Amino acid sequence: MEKLTNNQAVILKGVGGQYLLHRYEPYFEGIAVPRGIFRKDEMSPLPGDIIQYSLSGDPDIPYVIDKILPRKNFLIRPPMANLDMLLITASLELPKADFFLIDRLLSYAVLLNIEPILIFTKYDLIDNQSEKKSYDELIANYKPTKFPIFVVGKNYDSDLKNLKNSIKNQVVAFAGQSGVGKSTLLNHLFNKEVMLTGDLSTKAGRGKQTTRHIELFPFEDSYIADTPGFQAISLTDLDLDPQDFTNSYPELKKLAANCQFNNCTHRHEPKCAVLAATPEEIHPNRLLRYNQLRNEIETSRKY
Template sequence: MAEAVITRGVGGHYTLHRHDPPFEGLAYLRGILRQDDLRPLAGDRVRFESSHDPDIPYVVEAVLPRKNVSQRPAVANLDMLVLTVSIVQPKPDLFLIDRLIVYAAENDIIPVLLVTKTDLATTKNRQVILADITANYARSGLAMFADGFDGDDSELDRFMEHIRGKTVAFAGQSGVGKSTKLNRLLGDVINETGAVSDKIGLGRHTTRETQLFPVAGGGYIADTPGFSVLNLGDLAITPEGLRRGYAEFREVEGVCRFLDCRHDGDMGCAVSDAIIHPERLDRYRKLLQETVSGMKPGER
């Protein structure tokens, strides 16, 4: 059987896509899979074959094991999560960025930082804010990109090269320019995909559901209705899971007095401002309280 990726699902019908060899078609789910209450998602890798139905010419026979899955928004097998923060309007929310980094680490997703609206601040303010963001994450291992809407595509080209071949979603505050950025990245592809949707009868895409858009050269960019990250305790992320979102702490592995040190400032903790930005360390310790509050009394 052939394999493809689900790029969209509406009303039990699924759009399948493959880069090489090129393929796109409409499929439905084999009945036995529906009986298992399986809900395929955008991003799922599937096996399919001909249905011999001219209206819906393919049938999904199997959904392959997932690397990860998110329910808000509903998408599977993300490789990268683009953490989008603006220079101004709104003010950068680094607390949210830290939460998203932890969420990504917990789900085996690579986080990437994209700073937008760089052309909307004065030169001095832009330099100060960019320097602060860069300093906060200098030791985190994050790849970082900064881009405005002034028509200079050099940084955008570098960003596209970085994500090529990956399945990518965007996350961040409302108003940071995610939709505008997607339109710049995918304008032609969105128009072409809309025409295909009309042709096969699925209707035009709206951001009420997740849809993947193919990227030239490989990979997909997800257009989603919004990436929600709740209280880390509500997500059942443990203190150990929280620490995995902080690459800076690897420098002190085995150095703290206690092997299970939570880096909360207790005696014997080797974490200091020398290895992590003090503001990021302060935010970490606040997030630590969230994870502890979500644990059962016997687990704390």
Template sequence: MTEYKEEGIVVRGLGGAFTVRTDAGAYYTCRAKGVLKRNDGKLLVGDRVTLSRSEDGQECVVSEILARRCALIRPPLANVTVLVLVMAGAYPAPSLPTADRLLAICAHEGIEPVIVLTKSDLAKAENEALCALYRDAGYEVYSTCATTGAGTDVLRAALSEKLRAGGIAAFAGASGVGKSTLLCALFPSLALETGALSEKTARGRHTTRHVELFDFSGGFVADTPGFSLLDFEHFDFFSLDDLFDAFPDFAPYRGACRYDDCTHVKEEGCALLDAVREGRVAPSRHETYAELYAILKTKKSTYPKR
């Protein structure tokens, strides 16, 4: 068999079949070579790859993963450049610890975070409070309503600018928060499946089950399966040494505490705790920090320091 080798990007992965878009713009359904299925080197949507194919394209194998800039486990996606964290003030109620954990992972991985508060028709006051909290913490925040389309033009323009030079903007957030609905409001040509919330728990039902990339501007937007509250419970994404810097809003207080080895959890003379008391840092941000401190303290540092 004559073998053709081409480079491209994995745009979809479902049940062991991967769709690769080659740099020439053709789409092939591929299997992954055995070594790319193991946990440590697993092929992810977003990976740039080499594919080997027969002339007619019937036999396609992803044979190699090219250099990765980063890899997320939740959502499972490689080379994310912008993480669009979708939240709502209600339906489902937001989990700030989960949001803050994902934002910390972004900071650590060098991924630009963008926060979108959606369902503004259902949760106007709650969304405004969240908007103030995260803008004060220095994050870029947008407000949208997928039902009326409010705020979608502004968000689309911002994403277009961010993706102009390539990259992947991944929409992530709790199940049922409205990621797929928002993507359809932003890009009407996408006909993504969406699902109602459970009446009993007002939570989502995991309607989206796979990650998929769609062309936009010079790069891609990605829909991802919503996470549940348990997904970030077991926090193992970086080491204790990197924790403080994963909260960009804490930066002004670095090195300002009375004790050099201050853990910023309970010490006297802690500049960060003073900032929380005086309303310069949101208590919820510090609570997440303290929770992660307790979790990471018990772990051996096996991560390369950045």
């Protein structure tokens, strides 16, 4: 994140047309409403937006948002802007890892210029063959991508410090299935209960997903969001160029340099370096899923 000037701030959340603003240096926090013009423009302020503000003269809502600065990226669902990093979280125990969801989230992040990080939770629960197998399988599928991988669990904190370092000074969000431990990890990073976790929400009788609105939490020079809604991301909504989708797989992109055709789809072409690759270069199951996802993208496209 760039350094902000005296009249700039980050939007932490928006509720009922009011926005909570925050800045680390020099420290600032305040509530603002946007100037009328945004409503006409369709560009409405989002959590993560860097904005310019001024005084409103109203003691109840002391600031107005004058301008939204250009966005690095913005997501429609969950609605937020300027995300630097996506913490894609999967469980080594239950719920069973959804490899398609992980693949989709990885591509989505790459395509939107967001750095993906993989986090595997519940390492403490690995005590039989089937969980050991799910650990090996996750590592084997994603090690060739070279995306950072962190393994965490109850009382297993050896990767936690590295994770903390990686997210310094970044706007980050959690993504992954319900119950994998996103809120648990967020609370662990903060060292306090900021988010309701599974147990609590069940007790409160509020069903599965706990968080409804998007909120960024300032944490050691970073902004962290515990965002519901990433499960629903759909690559076909992006109206992607299928070749751009292919290029969002780093291990494919690397191997593709040696394919005979430079627009190789790596599905059936002769002299395809991807089809000839070893499981250490690209995992066979990830390649199978890639085929299916690319087919979906191609058939959903309107030519």
